[in-house]
Amino acid sequence: MSIEATLARFAHEARPSAEARDILRLCLRDWAACGIAGAGEPVARILRAHLEGSTGPATLIGGGTARAGHAALCNGTTSHALDYDDTHFAHIGHPSVAVIPAALAQAEQTGASLDALVEAAAIGAEASIRVGIWLGRAHYETGFHQTATAGAFGATLAAARLLSLEPQATRMALGLAATRASGLKSQFGTMAKPYNAGLAAETGVEAALLARAGMTSAARGLSDGQGFGPTHHGAADATAFDGLGDDWALIGISHKFHACCHGLHAMLEALAGMDALDEDITSILVATHPRWRRVCDIAEPRTGLEAKFSYRLTAAMALSGIDTAAISSFTDEAARDPALCALRDRVSVVSDDTLTEMQARVTIATGAGDRIELCHDLDATLPYPARAERIDRKTRALIGAARADALRLAVEGEALEPLTRLLAQDVSS
């Protein structure tokens, strides 16, 4: 069966496992908190202002409603603005920011339940991960942003599911997505990075709606000789769709629990093993994969932004009990704080190519002569209760305890409305 037929049937027939649905609900909470926290970012404000005059039933994070496609665009962009949303390493991208906004906008337009949203988003996220694997590292290394490209196909399937499209129409939707999907990594560091996620979400909504209305497209839009994959340097990994519908790759999704560069996370997780700074620390040695040394090893950061790319300062922050999950912790003041800087200067960073990019090892020496070694591997998926507890802490750090609690309840309910009401809170108020 062609990839397109496989994906179309998957969107039509799949029943996400209970575990996949549970994980998706965690993703939904995490995504919503990232979106609410990001709604004041300049790129989010620019898009909301741009969409003034768009009328429709779909909620805009930060306030207002719009056409479904526009809401998907705006919310995809807004939720990726802080770059604090979830990641799937095999997909090489961020599944939720492309898929959930499409599913949410389509769910609002069709009056679907929260359960139906969760199911469609799980199907879309799974598809985007599988397509990301199928496109492979070759696609990414060439310069494509899998979040946006593979994400567009996932968003399309999520929207198709909520529209109950027949497989033939879903194939047309995938074909339309194939001729629209885009997004370059060379935009990183600009507002167009989060915009890429929004474009993927919008593509999903538009492709599904137009296919339902009868628009035709290439039936093998991804895998044809001149389809999306071959034209976009796709590796065409034939194993990418093995077990689709039975095994849920989305369960391996990673959440960011620190509001800084991903390269620092393994170290910060390792340091989380130290409860408090009640030792007289003389030195801290951080070993990391060599690639990260070029990304996030600013020795003496001067600003909050630079602090997000500094092993030495964030290690000092973590050891001083500062919450690295909170965006508000990364300030210019923190970067200049004398006590933090004194601790920072006891941190050394070394490369160790026996570590993977997901691993870190921290060795702490104390004045009493003790030597403490802490390790962490981000590839080891957290068990569900631990993950839920971390998401709890993260959402509280991001949007405050009251809204985080309301969000948890909203995501556990049956109706969409408590969730959309939280998302719609006016960011200027």
Place this chain on the structure above:
Amino acid sequence: MSIEATLARFAHEARPSAEARDILRLCLRDWAACGIAGAGEPVARILRAHLEGSTGPATLIGGGTARAGHAALCNGTTSHALDYDDTHFAHIGHPSVAVIPAALAQAEQTGASLDALVEAAAIGAEASIRVGIWLGRAHYETGFHQTATAGAFGATLAAARLLSLEPQATRMALGLAATRASGLKSQFGTMAKPYNAGLAAETGVEAALLARAGMTSAARGLSDGQGFGPTHHGAADATAFDGLGDDWALIGISHKFHACCHGLHAMLEALAGMDALDEDITSILVATHPRWRRVCDIAEPRTGLEAKFSYRLTAAMALSGIDTAAISSFTDEAARDPALCALRDRVSVVSDDTLTEMQARVTIATGAGDRIELCHDLDATLPYPARAERIDRKTRALIGAARADALRLAVEGEALEPLTRLLAQDVSS
């Protein structure tokens, strides 16, 4: 200077020559007639229905108004639905269907004059042709639809010009277009082919508006190591921008004067040298480039659609005085007509690789023993008066004499409104 800086300055400073503006006005007439004639096509109806509820000042061909971006999407698609719009062979694409809808929608939104629209569209068309040349045949052969990809950059510059963007903002608009531009050739034969043109037009409008609002992007979105060109198999032809602003490549644009496959046009132009069928023709030998034999050499077409891909039948039609400019000439009845079929059966087609793809040679033998040889080369640009006269005939064949005359007057005027009133005529009425 980088390509992006060159293009941004061009959009800001260029003054299209009088000849370029004259040609652009012909393109505008031709484009509008293709759009009006295409407004009843299924893909156009699907898009107009999809955009119901979009509110804004921009005219939809076939009736209604919408947001500028939506109008660009709808009108780009509608005007390419019949595949009867203009072509630039070096660009390897159709400039007007991507650029004019973006310029028109932006002109309506900003209240610009027809002169300003013409100037912006000339700048956008010129840029799309130059970017098409820069991307080159490698891009096209890989599977990209230059009409859509290069077209998106031209549409962006046209919109940027009408918004009077400063060069720095125009570079941001080009960066946004770089991360959005898309469109695959494997969609040919489906509704997604004209949709590709619409997407390019929409990208131009959206990118320019968002850049004006302050959205940032990669400053070297096309030419960066992982910019649009390198990631999309662009040839990076360094000569593509030579003489930009002084020489207007758009003057070499070709218009289609026959409502059938482009491969037949050189033959039909050659046959136009025969005024009427007052000879006793015994045989007609058509020589064409070998490539076209695989594209449009259906020996005995059974339907009007197949007739559009038949040297033998269209030669018989032309020699019988049937107007091959009129879409309505290509009917199932014509394909079955006994007199036409009898003449068709005297036509033979041969390959001749000494001809270019733009050339044809027709040799007619008569019962009286005469031998008439007719040749045509589509690469030889028609002088302006002849071109204007052909466009006159074509627009009359497409939309009737009354509307064609009104269109000619509208395009010669100063205000947009007579043009948009013609475009907005309800297609169902």
